[in-house]
Amino acid sequence: MEYVLSMTFVTSGGDKxxxxxxxxxxxxxxxxxxxxxxxxxxxxxxxxxxxxxxSKYGAQLTEKQVTKFDL
Incomplete structure (x- = not known):
């Protein structure tokens, strides 16, 4: 399994x-x-x-599963 951390911030311009x-x-x-x-x-x-x-807006940890096929 691979894990991906996604982080969202607020910028000085007010955007995410x-x-x-x-x-x-x-x-x-x-x-x-x-x-x-x-x-x-x-x-x-x-x-x-x-x-x-x-500033911080949010974060999430996603579990990624990859299945490779030998063709």
Whole structure:
């Protein structure tokens, strides 16, 4: 199984912006996600067309299962 963490932020322009991280451990906690999002906001390392991330909006962990067929 592969796990994908999708995080959504509010930008300085008032819009929402999201990005995802693949390969996340399945046991990641809400506190760890919140701390990660706080760090991303504090470091101001991402910028979008509507500005920097200024606050958290939401996050979700998705379990992805891939079945490959040998044809």
């Amino acid at each position: 912006a999201s990005f995802s991280i693949t390969g996340v451990k399945e046991s990641i906690t809400e506190a760890e996600v919140s701390a990660l999002m706080d760090t991303i906001i504090a470091k101001d390392i991402f910028i979008t067309k509507s500005g920097s991330y200024v």
